[in-house]
Amino acid sequence: MKNTKKIFLVDDHQMFLDGLESLLNDVKTITIVGKASNGKEALELIDKSVDVVLMDISMPEIDGIEFNRLIKLKYPDINTIAISMHNDAKILDKLIRGNINGYLLKNAEKNELLEAINTVSDGDNYFSEEVKRTYQDSLFKRENTQDQAPQLSKRELEVLGEIINELTTKEIAEKLFISQHTVESHRKNMLSKLGARNTAGLVKYALENRLSN
Amino acid sequence: MKNTKKIFLVDDHQMFLDGLESLLNDVKTITIVGKASNGKEALELIDKSVDVVLMDISMPEIDGIEFNRLIKLKYPDINTIAISMHNDAKILDKLIRGNINGYLLKNAEKNELLEAINTVSDGDNYFSEEVKRTYQDSLFKRENTQDQAPQLSKRELEVLGEIINELTTKEIAEKLFISQHTVESHRKNMLSKLGARNTAGLVKYALENRLSN
DNA sequence: TAGAAAATCCCTGAAAAGGGTGATTTTGTG
DNA sequence: CACAAAATCACCCTTTTCAGGGATTTTCTA
Structure with missing residues (x-):
């Protein structure tokens, strides 16, 4: 010293x-x-x-x-x-x-x-x-909850981005040129990946992790 | 001085x-x-x-x-x-x-x-x-856009808080000891006050304005 | 104390979201 | 190439949300 x-x-x-x-x-x-x-x-x-x-x-x-x-x-x-x-x-x-x-x-x-x-x-x-x-x-x-950084795929992030923009599933489907079913799949997969119960949870995750824009 | x-x-x-x-x-x-x-x-x-x-x-x-x-x-x-x-x-x-x-x-x-x-x-x-x-x-x-600070009432903020907690209307109603109709009214009023289209918009507003907790 | 704002409740119907399950095609990486 | 992950689409069914009215009671405040 x-x-x-x-x-x-x-x-x-x-x-x-x-x-x-x-x-x-x-x-x-x-x-x-x-x-x-x-x-x-x-x-x-x-x-x-x-x-x-x-x-x-x-x-x-x-x-x-x-x-x-x-x-x-x-x-x-x-x-x-x-x-x-x-x-x-x-x-x-x-x-x-x-x-x-x-x-x-x-x-x-x-x-x-x-x-x-x-x-x-x-x-x-x-x-x-x-x-x-x-x-x-x-x-x-x-250690107790093996949550560990939930990874969203590229497409999931795109969908999430449009959810943040307040678009509905139908609108997102049109914007991304995919079927509503697909958007719903992405949405559901994100819900389970993130342990969210609904849209509010997805939006929270996105904003808290600065995935907004 | x-x-x-x-x-x-x-x-x-x-x-x-x-x-x-x-x-x-x-x-x-x-x-x-x-x-x-x-x-x-x-x-x-x-x-x-x-x-x-x-x-x-x-x-x-x-x-x-x-x-x-x-x-x-x-x-x-x-x-x-x-x-x-x-x-x-x-x-x-x-x-x-x-x-x-x-x-x-x-x-x-x-x-x-x-x-x-x-x-x-x-x-x-x-x-x-x-x-x-x-x-x-x-x-x-x-002056140009008459948006003016949208003011949410005390009760509306409470409801919004529970939305952020990912509760459904029914659950919020039970938690606050009011009817589902009332919760829906608050929700609708907030949507129109904030110019939001859906839950995503409400959550965004709440998080951006640190009304989360 | 009168009027406004907030909080409460009710109804109908349509649209959207969510839960579950399953399958095919693309894409990417070892 | 083979395997895995990602992306795509589909169906069923339930719950929730949203849009549109309308109405009463409580609380606050000028």
Whole structure:
């Protein structure tokens, strides 16, 4: 562990960026060596001298998940901490696969932030108790219900897209030049694949997984 | 205008709260007189000595819109500035109806934040150029297409909530202890209010407007 | 307190969606 | 090529949704 830690901040909200900087500037053992408001810019500015990258998850263009992957590819020794608004197991899962070193919630206190920075720059990973709990819950769920990413076929996605557009089965059939029976088949297959009970479930799935457009 | 402005911060994200505090503490003409992580707490802590309240929009229990209304009711002379992630005309509209004095985006810079604080404590309102533009665009839209914010009643929202939960009309009727006819009425009224063609449209509206839970 | 808005209930009939089952043809990949 | 997955179509039958009326009671609010 070095005496003064070199931190790089990445967040698309300037105000949060400035706030974090001001907060961390009060800490003697920490130096802010740079800031960026998006992943692309950060990738250009970060070099191997950086100790810890603090990043937001939801960013335009390159999101936190992708950004973490890229930065780890370029500089495997840099420690990365994600700061997220939501305690979301899916996101965390993807980040862990990308070898993230820490995950903090935005409602964490200053002390926790500092502890996280210290921990990861010592070469350990830092995840708050709250985050660990949600993650383990999600692992437990996965083991018991072998749901695992339901895959919709290309055609099914097309049909789903038209359902989202509020078209009826008949209209979808006409639009895709297939019979109503076929559309109904696709619809029924999707219902069973997704474990949905009706159209509402299909639409929810589509919107939650950004398959809308 | 007083020499040192008394600022109160409200945000459910501790980290943002701490960051803002640190940021504003560097400014000589500003004193942070208090912080709260939700509207309820803030309402208890704020007194008439406060000059400016800086608040987040998305907060649990009492959201920023409601909080602003309440604080203005209690202390009409306190100046309020909302800090929001999104440049959303609908939210802004509601805030303006609640006599908010300023609206900033989270990607605003420190200087803009300070300017906003100065402006509102001088008794003027502050809205960034970006925000003003979106708001005017939305006014323009409203004049041409008389869509006007479709308002769903309390009961309609309840029914919609159950539709999102994939319940059928019959099940909703049983759950809410009303007749199927009534549920159908609510459903039909929502379809026409929202200009939706079917369930898919209702679900889309609900999810897009975060009425889900 | 009068009027509006919301919530409640009812009816009919048509269209759409959903459940079950089965079969053929296309397409893609090892 | 062989096998699997995807896409296609079909039939039956039930339930749900949607469209169109109309009506009464409750609640809110100017």
